[in-house]
Amino acid sequence: xxxxxxxxxxxxxxxxxxxxxxxxxxxxxxxxxxxxxxxxxxxxxxxxxxxxxxxxxxxxxxxxxxxxxxxxxxxxxxxxxxxxxxxxxxxxxxxxxxxxxxxxxxxxxxxxxxxxxxxxxxxxxxxxxxxxxxxxxxxxxxxxxxxxxxxxxxxxxxxxxxxxxxxxxxxxxxxxxxxxxxxxxxxxxxxxxxxxxxxxxxxxxxxxxxxxxxxxxxxxxxxxxxxxxxxxxxxxxxxxxxxxxxxxxxxxxxxxxxxxxxxxxxxxxxxxxxxxxxxxxxxxxxxxxxxxxxxxxxxxxxxxxxxxxxxxxxxxxxxxxxxxxxxxxxxxxxxxxxxxxxxxxxxxxxxxxxxxxxxxxxxxxxxxx
Numbered sequence: 001x002x003x004x005x006x007x008x009x010x011x012x013x014x015x016x017x018x019x020x021x022x023x024x025x026x027x028x029x030x031x032x033x034x035x036x037x038x039x040x041x042x043x044x045x046x047x048x049x050x051x052x053x054x055x056x057x058x059x060x061x062x063x064x065x066x067x068x069x070x071x072x073x074x075x076x077x078x079x080x081x082x083x084x085x086x087x088x089x090x091x092x093x094x095x096x097x098x099x100x101x102x103x104x105x106x107x108x109x110x111x112x113x114x115x116x117x118x119x120x121x122x123x124x125x126x127x128x129x130x131x132x133x134x135x136x137x138x139x140x141x142x143x144x145x146x147x148x149x150x151x152x153x154x155x156x157x158x159x160x161x162x163x164x165x166x167x168x169x170x171x172x173x174x175x176x177x178x179x180x181x182x183x184x185x186x187x188x189x190x191x192x193x194x195x196x197x198x199x200x201x202x203x204x205x206x207x208x209x210x211x212x213x214x215x216x217x218x219x220x221x222x223x224x225x226x227x228x229x230x231x232x233x234x235x236x237x238x239x240x241x242x243x244x245x246x247x248x249x250x251x252x253x254x255x256x257x258x259x260x261x262x263x264x265x266x267x268x269x270x271x272x273x274x275x276x277x278x279x280x281x282x283x284x285x286x287x288x289x290x291x292x293x294x295x296x297x298x299x300x301x302x303x304x305x306x307x308x309x310x311x312x313x314x315x316x317x318x319x320x321x322x323x324x325x326x327x328x329x330x331x332x333x334x335x336x337x338x339x340x341x342x343x344x345x346x347x348x349x350x351x352x353x354x355x356x357x358x359x360x361x362x363x364x365x366x367x368x369x
Contacts, residue, residue: 021235023283025248038166066256076156124201128143163256192332194298222274236280
């Protein structure tokens with residue numbers, strides 16, 4: 001059921017969707033998974049087969065039939081745009097800032113506070129990460145600006161995880177596990193680091209971008225299990241293919257771009273790979289645009305143990321052993337908080353390339369380009 005706008009909510013300036021670039025770019029081929037087929041006889045199994053093939057080609061895919069109307073999505077862009085256009089001193093009050101030193105990603109992240117690649121160029125991204133609307137997280141940062149839109153944001157947040165749960169069902173089918181295997185590790189009412197994100201990249205001069213090889217967000221994998229990115233038209237997001245080529249991720253009308261994160265990679269013993277991606281300076285006809293994004297990041301439950309699943313498929317492929325189940329547990333909160341501290345609690349990212357990040361028996365090598 002589409003969410004209604006509260007009649008008491010203040011009117012907001014309308015976000016205008018930018019026009020697609022007219023430049024010729026090297027686009028990745030992204031499989032579109034139509035979730036309208038999910039409840040049809042044999043639908044989940046057919047979609048799982050399509051998804052398995054897509055993940056082994058790029059690691060990114062798109063979903064259609066999401067249940068979100070275009071007006072609902074654009075309303076969230078309206079909200080995000082209005083907040084991110086507030087004066088810095090208002091949106092960046094210390095009590096609402098992300099506490100990267102503690103690995104806490106909830107709250108506001110300001111732009112222009114970190115140097116890029118050993119240069120004097122400052123990063124150009126700012127964001128607000130909103131936690132799930134559950135009692136155990138009610139004391140996390142939630143800026144007063146959002147209070148009159150709370151019902152709409154909560155509805156969008158809850159339905160985002162409902163959508164992700166369908167995708168988790170497909171992952172479970174791929175690995176020949178019980179259909180709820182992954183969705184029960186990611187329950188909305190369970191405490192976790194999930195968040196809805198409004199994020200914007202501010203344009204930077206060509207001179208500065210050339211100093212940092214046109215990077216707006218360094219190459220990385222996502223920390224959690226699954227990322228949902230509502231499609232928008234400003235080119236810049238690129239994925240690294242298995243052939244080590246950088247390809248642009250194309251916009252998908254009324255779709256959501258998805259990619260696997262590190263914890264699902266760990267659960268599947270690398271069968272479902274977290275894909276390296278980055279954001280670069282948009283093409284010439286879009287380089288002046290403030291690139292607004294809308295995301296939902298799915299993270300494992302705080303107390304969930306991240307270890308290779310006891311999957312018949314993974315066992316047959318020799319990717320998991322019986323003694324893997326006896327490894328010391330690494331809990332969802334422990335992993336995500338340590339990963340956030342490692343990645344974000346820096347003033348300069350230049351010295352991180354090629355370094356390995358470990359928590360327990362889980363390991364990621366930092367791309368950092």
